[in-house]
Structures are given as C-alpha cells and as structure tokens.
Amino acid sequence: MITVVGIPGHRRVKLFRAAVLAAGRPAPAVVGWRDVCAGDFAIAPGSPVRLESPGEDAEVDRLLRGADRPAAHGEIIGLAAWYSGFIAAARRVERAATGPLTTPVDDLAVMFDKRRCHARLRERGVPVPAGFAARTYEEVRAAGWARVFVKPAHGSSASGVIALAFGTNRISAYTSAALDGGRLFNELRVHHYTDERTVAAIVDRLGADGLHVERWFPKATHAGRVFDLRVVVIGGRASHVVVRTSRTPLTNLHLGNARGDLAGVRAAVGEERWAAALETCERAAACFPGSLHAGVDLMFAPGYAEHAVAEVNAFGDLLPNLLVDGRDTYTAEVEALFPKVVAG
Template sequence: MTAPGTAGFAVVVTPGDRRAVLFAEACRSCGLPEPRIVPWTDVLRGGDLGFGLGFGSGELVRIDSPGEDAEADALLRGPGDPTRVGGGARWYRTFTAALGRIGAAASAAGARIAGDIDDIAVMFDKRPSHARMRAAGVPVPPALPGVRDYASLRDAMADAGERRVFVKPAHGSSASGVVALQTAPGGRIRAITSAATTPDGLRNSLRVRTYLGEPEIASLIDALAPDGLHVERWVPKASIGGRTFDLRVVVIGGEPTHAVVRTSRHPMTNLHLGGTRGDLEAVRRALGADGWDEAMDVCARAAACFPGSPMVGVDLLVLNRMRGFAVCEVNAFGDLLPRLTGLPGGAAEGVDTYTAQVRAVLAESGAHA
C-alpha cells in the first residue's frame, strides 16, 4: 500500500458509521487531511465513480464495510427486513460487482486502491477462503464438502464420522445463520444458533437459542442452503475462567498488531451475541511464551494467504487444553475494535487499529506521523 497523495484518502463506507468516524480520527491524529467519504449507497446504485463521484488522481481509496445501513442492505440483498437471514448469494454477487466498479473507476481516475479487491472477494466466500488457507498449510478445521441441504449434511457427517459441526452460510458475517449442530446416539440432535424461526422466515436475533426437534432443525438448514453452505468440524475450544474463548487478531502489514479475547458460555463468541472481552494477559500466561508466539505465527500465515490485503482480521481458535490452534475465519473488515490498543512491544503499541493502518501507509512512503 502506498501513501495517499495530496488528495488524501477516499473511504467507501456508510456515512456516520463508526468505522468512518474512527478512521477520520486516525487520519487527523497522523496529520493527514480529513478523508473524503464515498457512500456505499452511491456505489451500489452504479454511479459514475470515475467522474460523477470524483475519485481524484493520487487519492488512496480505502474500501470499508457497508455496515448495518438498511438502504445499503436493500441494494445488496433486495428489499426486505434488514434482520432477515438469507440473501447471501445475491448480496455477494452485488458486492463483488461493486468492488469491480470501484477498482475500474479508481484506475481510470489515477486513484489507488488500499488493498486487493480479489482478496476481499475471496474472504467473503468461506469456501475458497478455507481452501486457500488449507492449501498453504494454515491449520483450519476440516471441512465437509458437498453439503446442499439437511439430508446431504447428515450423509456428509456420517461419511466423515462427525457428530459435531458448524454449518455456516458461505457469505455470512456476524454469525448470521451460523448453526452449531450436534448429534448423539438414539437419534438425539441439537442445533444452537442466533437465527429465530418466525412466521415470516428466519430472523437474526441477539439471543442464542437451542432447537431440539429434527423436523425444525432440518427446516432451518434447508432454509439456509440455497445461498450456499460451508460446513466444518466443530473443534473443542479451550476455556479460561469457566468460559470458552477464541481470539480476534488483527494483522497489519503482515504483523499481528492487535488481539482481543472473546469469551462465551455458548458456541458463538461474537460480542453482539452476549460474548464478552476476556483477559488477554491471562490467555498469554496460559499459553506460555512459545504458545503465544505460535498463535501469532498462525495468524500471520493466515493473513499471508491474502498478500494484497494490508489488513486481515483473523479469528483464531485455541484448542482444548491450549493444545494447538485453528483459523476458523478471516475478515476483510475485521478491524472494528474500538478502544483496543496494539500489543505491547509491537509496531502498534498504544494506538488503535485505524491509526496503526494509517501509520503503516506513512511508514511505507518514508513519511512520518
């Protein structure tokens, strides 16, 4: 990534979104001009980005998340309740087409993209993302291929000898539609998910719930299947303080710079689903120096699978009894961690994820913040 010219940054984001606010603060703190906001809604309507919205020569274009804007969601998935689960395949087609327009417009205007749009596209499809990391030797949970519906899921589980799996929408985020499925002898089955079954279809809920009836679980999986599924072994996670946990690690310029512990009493550790931030130092002590170094190395190797991306958010599973690691997700927009400062002794010590990224741009150009 090269430094922005006199035009500074243009950020494709939802105006007023917390990401836009935090990135603007980072630019100001580093002595850069206020970034220019390009609304995702304008991009998704197909505006003439090269001229009508005016990417400028020398401008560095940062692509950020569309966020939770209802208008952008309707343009991506089609009209409907923003809380609905599903529509991921249409979302992905619309999103990747928009990425292509941004890239073409930036090139035509002499602007530059901060990152690689093909990397972003792969990270938003769990199937090639998982396959890319696996091929590179990054530890990932084994995947069960060929799952098209509930019946093929049960067949795949039987063939692989798996009783516990995570069923994930191929293009989902924020645990939307994710199902932790467990079977047991005697035909017992249990599904844990934040997807709520309503008369109007599946809806995202802030409450994780458990389903025990096979007809209801089969209906749930079959409702998710048309958008594509990615299924992985449910690997046992380590616990600390009586709660299971994983790590979100932000890798900037190839270096793990920020880490947060996410703990929970249920399989989903997402903070918006009741997960809480845990004690990072306690995790580091439990892993020991060698274990922590190995964890960070795994995250760096995962990020290296996306070499055009200056920032990758890595979701790292610490396996039961602190014995090993596995990467369960990578995130193109995984840097929204307000108030979290960088790891002690690292390049981002004392600053947030956005300031660290701006500083990295300046350092690459030989400038100084």
C-alpha cells in the same frame, strides 16, 4: 488524501477519519456505497482507497441484493445475491480508482466466500478444521460427523452460523438464527434447538445460498468460559488481539458475550505456543498479500497444544477501546498505510 468507501456517518468511517486526522493527514474523502451502487461517484486521481463495510444500511443491503424490498431488521435473506452485488460494486470502485486499494477486490471476493477462503488457507498450510461445501441438511447429516459448524458461505458476524451436534436419538444446535412466519432472522441472542425439523428447516433455508460446513474444533476454556481470539494483522504483523469468551459455542461479542482476560489467557497458553499462534495468524493474513489488514479468528484446543484458524475477515478491525502502545487498530493501519503509499 485517502478515499474511504463506506457508510457516511458510520462509526467505522468516523474512527478511521479520526486516526487519519490525528496523523496530521488531510481528512479522507468519503464515498457512500449507495452512490457506488448508483454509479454516481468519483475518486480523486491517485488517491489510495479504503473499502469499508457496507453493513448496517438497509438501503445499501437492498441495492446490493438487487431486491424490490428492504430486508426486515435482522432478516437473513439473499446472501448469495448480496455477495454478487457487493463484489460487483467493489469492482466499480476498483475501475474508478487510479491509486491502490488497501483491500484488493480479489481478496474481498475470497474472504467473503468461506468455502474459497477455507480452501486457500488449507492449500497454503494454515491449520483449519476439515470442511466441505453443502446446500442441504441431508448433506450435512450424511457426512457422518458427530459435531459440525454450519456456516452460510457469505455470512458475517455469526449470522446464520449453527453449532450442531448429532446424538444417537437427539440433536443439539446453537445458533442466533430463528424462523418467524416462514422468514429467517438473526437475533442478538443464542437459541438452543433440539427439534430436528426446526434445525433442518433453518439449514435448508440457509443452504439455498450455499453452506460451508466444518468439523467442530473443540475450543479451550479460561475462567470457566470457552474462548477464541480475534487477531488483527496489520502490515503483515499481528497487532491487536482480543479474547472473546462465551458460555455457548458462539463467541461473537455482539451476542451478549464478553471480552476475556488477555494477559491471563496468554499466561495460560505459554509464550512459545502464544507466539506460534500469532505466527499462524500472520500466515493466514499473508494468504491475502495485497490487503493492508485482516481480522483472523483463531481457536485453541483444550490444553492449548493445538490451534486452528476459523475465519479471515476483511472488516475484522473494529475493536473499540482496544489500545496497543496507545494505538487503536485504525491508528496502526494509518501508520502502516502512509509509508506504503509513499514508498509506492
């Protein structure tokens, strides 16, 4: 029997449980992140352990940050403290488990630090945009790059990400982040800022927890919208792909964006370039060889001749209603997991 550490009742846990039951396996045991934070949990001897996202639970977020108060809905706060708390909690699970973790904590620690993840990919020959670490708006501006993506080092789901362009006498910034009464919030829509003072204030607020800055990689368009790919690599093979399209530089689907025409994009790219892109995604996931699965975000340049990896996500497999040969991501992961466990 597998153990899932997650948020009880969350759809991620429910979907994985359904896949395990459909495979004829016993229902997973579920351990809540709240219990892990409290140190009040147990894992059955020898049970393989799946670490699920601790997101979308305000109390878990507060506990991981070690904060006195919960964050307001959408508030971006304490990202570095959250990261430290999350990795510490995952280490508690690791120490309690005698079976394998489907995502080792060492892998989590790198994937949830965009600076370290980018460096690992680059060192191992995976194409990524040029990048550097920063903490202030002035550091970003001093780099002299005309267009950049500014990313919180420990952010997720595009929270706090800023697509920033510098002109001669003006700037342009697209982001879902917004200041409100001196606090910073992530909203479900993309704002366009042209006031440098506002942008600098947002960047500096995020910079307190560390920033990863990348040279802007121009994205290809299809059917009049920019796009990138979320590719879920399972057991070393690119398994499920979704096209994410947008009218702004930010393509995350929860920001009001839309899934694109996979067959149409694949045809436009061409089979040779498509195969090369998926192979790049597999090489990116292979940088985390202990992880059963990873979500890789891949960008094509206009004309499709070049591509680069933007992110590698430990919890990037939530793609509802996306079936490949009748299997969703969770079913494919269960099929890959149990032979691995038996063989081990």
